[in-house]
Amino acid sequence: MAALAKLVPVVGWLPGYRRAWLSVDLLAGLSVAALVVPEGMAYAQLAGMPPQTAFYITPVALLLYAVFGTSRQLVIADSATVAVLSAAAVGALAATGSAEFIALTGALAVVTGLFMVLAGVLRLGRFSQFFSESVLTGFVTGLALVIAVKQVPKVLGVDGGGEGFFDRVWLIVRHLGDTHLATLAVGAGCVALMLVVERFLPRVPVALIALIAGIAVSALLGLDGHGVDVVGDLPSGLATPAVPDVSFADLVTLAGSAAGLALVTFAEAIGPARSLARKHGNTIDPDAELRALGAANIGAGFFRGYPVGASLSKSAANDLAGARSAVSLLTAAVVTAVVALVLTGLFAPLPEAVLGGIVLVAVSRMVKVGELRRLWRLRRTDFVLAVVALLGVLVLDVLPGLAVAVLVSVLAVIYRAARAGISTLGRTSDGTGLVADGSPVPGVLVVRPDGPVFFANAVAVHEAVIPLLGGARTVVVDLESTTDLDVPAADMLSDLHADLASRGVELRLARAHREVRALLAETGFLDRIGADHLHTTTKAAADAARIR
Structure with a gap:
């Protein structure tokens, strides 16, 4: 019934x-x-x-x-x-x-x-x-x-x-x-x-x-x-x-x-x-x-x-x-x-x-x-x-x-999605989490795209990350807003990983949805980045980068 x-x-x-x-x-x-x-x-x-x-x-x-x-x-x-x-x-x-x-x-x-x-x-x-x-x-x-x-x-x-x-x-x-x-x-x-x-x-x-x-x-x-x-x-x-x-x-x-x-x-x-x-x-x-x-x-x-x-x-x-x-x-x-x-x-x-x-x-x-x-x-x-x-x-x-x-x-x-920027995350005052415009995490750049990452804004996301590096040795990308990933966006993450690696910077991903993880695995990207670089929370990713 x-x-x-x-x-x-x-x-x-x-x-x-x-x-x-x-x-x-x-x-x-x-x-x-x-x-x-x-x-x-x-x-x-x-x-x-x-x-x-x-x-x-x-x-x-x-x-x-x-x-x-x-x-x-x-x-x-x-x-x-x-x-x-x-x-x-x-x-x-x-x-x-x-x-x-x-x-x-x-x-x-x-x-x-x-x-x-x-x-x-x-x-x-x-x-x-x-x-x-x-x-x-x-x-x-x-x-x-x-x-x-x-x-x-x-x-x-x-x-x-x-x-x-x-x-x-x-x-x-x-x-x-x-x-x-x-x-x-x-x-x-x-x-x-x-x-x-x-x-x-x-x-x-x-x-x-x-x-x-x-x-x-x-x-x-x-x-x-x-x-x-x-x-x-x-x-x-x-x-x-x-x-x-x-x-x-x-x-x-x-x-x-x-x-x-x-x-x-x-x-x-x-x-x-x-x-x-x-x-x-x-x-x-x-x-x-x-x-x-x-x-x-x-x-x-x-x-x-x-x-x-x-x-x-x-x-x-x-x-x-x-x-x-x-x-x-x-x-x-x-x-x-x-x-x-x-x-x-x-x-x-x-x-x-x-x-x-x-x-x-x-x-x-x-x-x-x-x-x-x-x-x-x-x-x-x-x-x-x-x-x-x-x-x-x-x-x-x-x-x-x-x-x-x-x-x-x-x-x-398309225009608004393509112009989606990225936010930098930092520690809360009590150190228990990460929020936009919080206190910087030493040596770690934590970014979150302001909207879903897909073919129209993938390159823009890549280009927005590089100028923010400063002295960071690790970049954490929070993918919570991306419920599904297309191939151009997956390729962008792979290119970003290679670009950062050439600069001596590692890449970690946080809060990736199941569909996103599945495509990243199928493209071989997870094998290249390593399963230990995929985290359930942004704080866990930042903590792992700091311990390293």
Whole structure:
């Protein structure tokens, strides 16, 4: 059962579910559904899909995450970030709204999900930390601006278009004189209503209020007869599962975009999941989260939908309502399914400008101006990384911007690891141990690389040791930070040993991990240095050098 619960977490928590939690979970589920319906319809259009698509994918995504996820408050459903990335990837291959576009979008969700499930099976969740939070801040901010500029024409009642962010901005400026005043009044009124309600009634689902108000005003005044675009009739019911009708060549073409989408989706989800877990004293399994996100995306793809991800607004509402378990997600799934079955007719008079306003308010929270200021104040290098990612999205567009964000994150990791310096260790005041900047050990230089030693910094570590020799007759290298060793780093230690020997200085190693010792033995280095020169502690190595 323990092994099964690790693969299917619902098996672990459901038997211990308390009846006292049911009322708050039901209330939390209703709160989530109140956001899922309006935001889902808006985000479906961001993905280039019909509004009713949100009703097809939300129940299955919520259900699958509830079964396989480990967060008790995180909501996996529509995500503005993921929706726009999906539209950009598929829009390069097919006309938006066409049957081919819909099929390719479903296939993208499935392939993205498969990548995530595979990553979870291979236990790659820990690698999420290598997507720099600073880079993600810039990327998401740029993406929010791209989303916003696509929604402005809908609120103004003018034709959109243009290639790229700046071209779209210029087209909007040129067509300001064509603004449809009734549409602008509806869109601006929607945004104002949401901001006011959010300001004075923060617990109220503002998107739902805007949706209801928009439908009521449109039906009462007959806005469609005054030139205001409305959603129109939506088909009722739920989609039946089906394999996306695409070729193998299409799947290969989508693979690159799916891999990037999987990375962003996980990076966007794991941070809030961990934050919510810390708040409530729970734990998160990153590998299980990968599998859960993958399952939700595969399910969305088979139900003719688009990729899904973590929704910060819905997760916050779920937590604020007091959700104790994923039963809240199951509740939201049921409510959304009921809406799809019997209530879609109510959305016919909904103005498109209202959906545009809902998106504008939602993505305004994605513009991380405060975080950018904080990066500028605390560390300029992180600020530069964020700005590079932001400009990558604005100048190169969404998918190339994603590539820039990933590349910048990788380069940042390599750059910082390659610049890892070394610390010199000395005796503590009582002589019982060794610490950084302690009292020098006569005749012994004790150094500790500040990070893992590997191919990118191996030469730098070697070159950093030699100037510190002074009158030392022994060098002790503490390898505690190196949990694994690659061949170039092992060769560096061999070269360092030879270099020191030519100067009449011996080399001793301390705190080498099992994997490190195994590689050093296989390369023959341990035979050359001698087993007695490998120590379990730095103090033991320094003491052995002094006795000698």
